[in-house]
Amino acid sequence: MQLAGLIAFGLVVANADLGLAAKLLKDAGPILLVGFIPYIFQIGLDSLSWRTILGALRYKVRWRRLLAIRLSTEAVLMSVPAGGIVGETLKPYLLYKSDRVPGAAAVASIGAKKTFLVFAQATYLLLAVVIGWGLLGRISHGVIGAPGLPIFVACAVVFLLVVGCVMSFALVEGAVSARIHGLLMKAPIRRFQAWLGERRAPFDDTDSSFRAIGRASRLRLFAAYGCLVLAWFVETFETWLLLHLIGVEISAVHAFTMEAVLVFVRNMAFFLPAGLGVQDAGYLAFLHAYGVAHASASGGAFVILKRSKEAFWVAVGFLTLFFLQRRVAREGGPEVAPVSTTETA
DSSP, rough: OOHHHHHHHHHHTTTSOOOHHHHHHHHHGGGGGGSSSSHHHHHHHHHHHHHHHHHHTOOOOOHHHHHHHHHHHHHHHHSSSHHHHHHHHHHHHHHHHHHOOOOOHHHHHHHHHHHHHHHHOOOOOHHHHHHHHHHHHHHHHHHHHHOOOHHHHHHHHHHHHHHHHHHHHHHHSSOOOHHHHHHHTTTSSSEEEEHHHTTTTHHHHHHHHHHHHHTSOOHHHHHHHHHHHHHHHHHHHHHHHHHTTTTTTOOHHHHHHHHHHHHHHHHHHSSSSGGHHHHHHHHHHHHHTTTTHHHHHHHHHHHHHHHHHHHHHHHHHHHHHHHHHHHHHHHHHHBBBBBTTTTTO
């Protein structure tokens, strides 16, 4: 899949005006590095949301530790085959090694944050539909070659809300971990069944942790959700800023509408690392539909700059992972301090 993404990205870049795109990047100069900064605020808000959820389970983990874990796992997610699976598996491992947060609590906090993330994206996309309905209608033919883009986006909002509600019910009321344990116990391997039977407690503890999050104060849960909504808007600002730095002047509404739609497309193409190729083609389609001058060159420069930003933070993430593992090995993993479930992050 990673190879397919690289091929798709190569085709997008090949169809751009690379000569003019290179000139736009060269003319902008070192100021382009300013566009790399918003990402750390986006990951920082995500980490703050995670810290808030962990607080509902009576674990107080330092924000900068969670930021280091998020930078590390996001680097894996964006760069290796099956990065989503590897990255999600790495989170509870690092959280236990660094702060002795039990696997059950870590898994529950990650699952809860995923649920909040779905609702946050639904909110983000809903605002894009409300604010940009007319704009989406005008550019529909240019983006998808047919009318109905606003309807498509509205349906995407409904889809996200349904997914979020199902996840919420399943995690808080559905004893998901116990069900998974029951399914695994059906494997026709006696040694595996015996081994798994002795480890029922962590599955039950995970379900208990999900229920504890569900009982947390609504203020705490709303704070976790709000951080993720803000993180999406930081990504919109990043897109607007990167375009501005290469001389593409579009309004905040245009940047917001484009980014909200393409974030959903990227997430649907989860089998490609960071939506490689698919999201890039979407940016070019939107810029053409917006009537941006020299859209092929501007779009080419933009996707190269955006992917360069990602490559930079992937490198930072792997470097962070290296130092995080060294520090954990040196410290031996500090004990985490319990806090009140009513405390907000």
